[in-house]
Amino acid sequence: MAYGQHQSFYLRDRWLNKAIKHLIEDERFFYDKEAFEKIGLGKNMVQSLRFWVVATRVVEEKFNNDRKKIHLITPLGNIIYKYDKFIQFRDTASIIHYNLAKEIEPATTWYWFFNKLNEITIKKENLNKSLNDWVVFNEDKKISIRSLSRDVDCLIKLYTAGQSILDPEENIQSPITKINLLKENKGNIIKNSPSIDDVGDTALLYTLIKYAEDQGIDNVSVEEIATKKGLWGKIFNLNRATIVNALEKFTNQPKYSIKFTRTNNLDTVRLPEISSLEFLEFEYKRKVETLV
Template structure:
């Protein structure tokens, strides 16, 4: 498990683009003295950018001639085409990567969307619940670090653009998902809400990709509706989607022009059968990006 590796900075608008371009041209970018000047960020922000690129699975670290370098993953190469995050699908996939926490870099996101079941709360309550969970599942961690994680979590999904200042780029692109809101009550307390977004806020491509990833990792082409509603890393937990909203999405994906899924009813259970297509190949088709076949 890992905590507060974001240097207290939530992901900002344009950061993904800055980071992917920098790594593309210079695999040692994050170890160069002039890296902050080259991307127009402070030193700690550059460290934070490195975290976000790694935690979302867009780059990986590898040793080349005994030196650490960063290179784009297959996912990073595809997302590079939409590195300004203009598609909601792209942001949804990055959200999925954070919550999935495959490389154990972003514990707070995995916890909040899979373990924490309250739909209305506040930052203090979130922090108390997170401390209890961490103490139960990990060695003691400083309250200060955990508070940084909770603050970053809330800001990542709620920090919207300043409509009065078009030059303000400190907002988070994740706000376009509309899965969390923080509002002040009449007594001035800030209340955090988990929100069920519209399908258009998430995007059908990302939802299909997530199903294909689940299918690949669990070595099955058959996924039950109950799993999609309840299981970790699937739609119900990831995007706060109700059963009815999920059925609406499945009906749309059953009409996909190239890779339609199908409903299968077995033992009075609703199931979905997925086509034989690798998730990364599906994504490359949708984003019109060529990738090397046979890679993960």
């Protein structure tokens, strides 16, 4: 499990675009001594950005033939860079969030907060204690309380920074605030239950197809969607009523619809026969054409 690798800097607007742009030109950009000058960020921010591009799955870290680390843009990263490099779509923000929170590494605190922490409202000091208790129980090695506290601070800022700022060019803006998953009020950290529009139709169906793809299945139950780690109820804080409404809406998709079977014992969803990336590119191409 991994903690505190973000150097205390949450992801900012335009950062992913900056990173991909430079990685297209140089797969070892993050090891360039002049990287911080080329990208226009501080040295620690560049290290933070290296973490964020991998954690959001737009870039993967590998070794080249010389056993040197390189960073390659993933198919997902290429789609985002091609169609929504400035993260204007809520769907993109939701997919970035999904990739951060769906698995235990490399952003363990994000995974814990959305998949394991059951409280909807919690005091910040209690949030720190709950994370520490979970880490002590699940880790063999000792993790510093300071590192965990930095993770909590960074998580909160990632979902709330810039919420009240009107200028989208403001350099403290986080690209993920737009999906309204979290708010801070008088020391309380509150998980919001967003609307379908907040998350985005494309993101919801993409994440469901991706889950089924990863699991090697073609159908999933509503109970799983509502309660299982890595799915809508956990990752997006969606209640069961909103989940059912979204599924009913997706039965009427013009191109890639689902089959939603409702019975007394088990409500199941059969997913369209398309890969998650093919679906995402189809939807993003359609979105861009609509905007032109």
